[in-house]
Amino acid sequence: MKRNRVVITGMGIVSPNGVGIPSFLEALKNGESGIRYFPELAELNFSCQVGGKPVLSEGYLENYLNALEQRKLKSDGIIYGILAALEAMEYADIPLRSNDEPPDWNMGVVFGTGSSGAEKFREAIYQVDDGNVRRLGSTTVPQIMVSGISAYISGKIGAGNWVTTNSSACATGAESILMGYEHIASGKATKMLCGSSGDVGPYIWGGFDAMRVTNWKHNANPEQASRPISASANGFVPSGGAGALVLETLESAQQRNATIYAEVLGGAVNNGGQRQGGSMTAPNSEAVQRCIRSALQNAEIEPSEIDTINGHLTATAMDATEISNWCEALNRKGSDFPYINSLKGMIGHGLAASGSMETIATILQLQHDFIFPNINCEDVHPDILRQISEEKIPKQCINTSVKTAIKASFGFGDVNACIIFRKN
Amino acid sequence: MTSERIYAKLLPILETYLPEDVDADEIDMEKDLTAELNINSAHLVDVVLDVEDEFDIELSNDDMESLRTVNDAITIIQNKLAASA
Numbered sequence: 001m002k003r004n005r006v007v008i009t010g011m012g013i014v015s016p017n018g019v020g021i022p023s024f025l026e027a028l029k030n031g032e033s034g035i036r037y038f039p040e041l042a043e044l045n046f047s048c049q050v051g052g053k054p055v056l057s058e059g060y061l062e063n064y065l066n067a068l069e070q071r072k073l074k075s076d077g078i079i080y081g082i083l084a085a086l087e088a089m090e091y092a093d094i095p096l097r098s099n100d101e102p103p104d105w106n107m108g109v110v111f112g113t114g115s116s117g118a119e120k121f122r123e124a125i126y127q128v129d130d131g132n133v134r135r136l137g138s139t140t141v142p143q144i145m146v147s148g149i150s151a152y153i154s155g156k157i158g159a160g161n162w163v164t165t166n167s168s169a170c171a172t173g174a175e176s177i178l179m180g181y182e183h184i185a186s187g188k189a190t191k192m193l194c195g196s197s198g199d200v201g202p203y204i205w206g207g208f209d210a211m212r213v214t215n216w217k218h219n220a221n222p223e224q225a226s227r228p229i230s231a232s233a234n235g236f237v238p239s240g241g242a243g244a245l246v247l248e249t250l251e252s253a254q255q256r257n258a259t260i261y262a263e264v265l266g267g268a269v270n271n272g273g274q275r276q277g278g279s280m281t282a283p284n285s286e287a288v289q290r291c292i293r294s295a296l297q298n299a300e301i302e303p304s305e306i307d308t309i310n311g312h313l314t315a316t317a318m319d320a321t322e323i324s325n326w327c328e329a330l331n332r333k334g335s336d337f338p339y340i341n342s343l344k345g346m347i348g349h350g351l352a353a354s355g356s357m358e359t360i361a362t363i364l365q366l367q368h369d370f371i372f373p374n375i376n377c378e379d380v381h382p383d384i385l386r387q388i389s390e391e392k393i394p395k396q397c398i399n400t401s402v403k404t405a406i407k408a409s410f411g412f413g414d415v416n417a418c419i420i421f422r423k424n
Numbered sequence: 425m426t427s428e429r430i431y432a433k434l435l436p437i438l439e440t441y442l443p444e445d446v447d448a449d450e451i452d453m454e455k456d457l458t459a460e461l462n463i464n465s466a467h468l469v470d471v472v473l474d475v476e477d478e479f480d481i482e483l484s485n486d487d488m489e490s491l492r493t494v495n496d497a498i499t500i501i502q503n504k505l506a507a508s509a
Binding site for chain 2: 066067068071072099135137138139
């Protein structure tokens, strides 16, 4: 079946190391950390007292949301998601539909999240338990319903096609882009706003802290805490934020003379079934390799065409396993291995938001011809060095032409997602 | 409390919920909150919560059902204040 070609024409980001594309791009090239120490986490007896939380400059929120829209809006994830989505619409140069216009029937939204409105839900639970259900107000439902984020965004932009929220743990962001891609490729929409966002803070991060999967050894050195690929990796650093991308048919983008950031060549999602070593929390390596190979097949490219990999690489013992899965799936190793990097060294693990923020980092590399540096891996793990050459793990920004990039995300529930992008 | 005084305290609450295309000057006693002032019907519950906080009263479901215009709001508030005095 003939597929529509799908391109990316807009991007927006709210990341712990940069809010808005220009500031994120600069931080990305410079390897700037967005990880901070949170005294609040120490007071709450968290083992890991560092994390990544976007910092909104004064007036940033007001550019996008009026006073009534901001009123009692307590869900960080929804706020970050709206800001990223509206920035992406600006870069795509697609005007928002005004309230007296019909929606754009050919534009949809797939915007994912892991959970919604933890802070609002907490407030509501206290009210309900006190017998004060009547005082919950009108925004409790939209803030705590998981599809709240796509509902708020579609209301802002006036989307009249498929509007939904996907959720697949740490693969959520990558999955949302693939869902939008498929929908456009199969001719059901012309434009899709895709991405993901997540709340930040103790209620979201607590469960991971309890599982001891976060790094508790760097509370005094927050910027060194997130250490993907490193021998001294000791668990991930939790964070959050949002990334948004406007996907569009190549035809529509060309017709309206839009800037094209990259083409989505294809991708794949699958699941390890929590078998063959896979579990709720650990990946089935065969599934990971199959997902990568399926993505290559779907994109109709050879492994040798991959210039750079943006890994999932969270800074746990699984990093070496991930590298071995890439080596197997691509049949490339040593100095033949593509460049590889992980954004998590700079911003930690954005959980549901990670895939979309990391995809934006990946595409910025294609657009601006560079490979962003891995930070905090001066001591590359020996199990990784046994598989690939150290030069393939840049520690400084490399200025080089990058044509084809592959991005993967893996998550709890043994979910995998992999996408391939090409410079247009 | 006089109805003028109540109106003066009610006005900023209503202004908060006006959509961007409705000017605060359009508020007067006879205006229907949703049909004429275009306040989103879902926001009526928020108006009521703000009124309860401002006047230290509690509105019943019946009060909410009878709330249509600015004038209705003032009457409801006046009755509640008189009952609690």
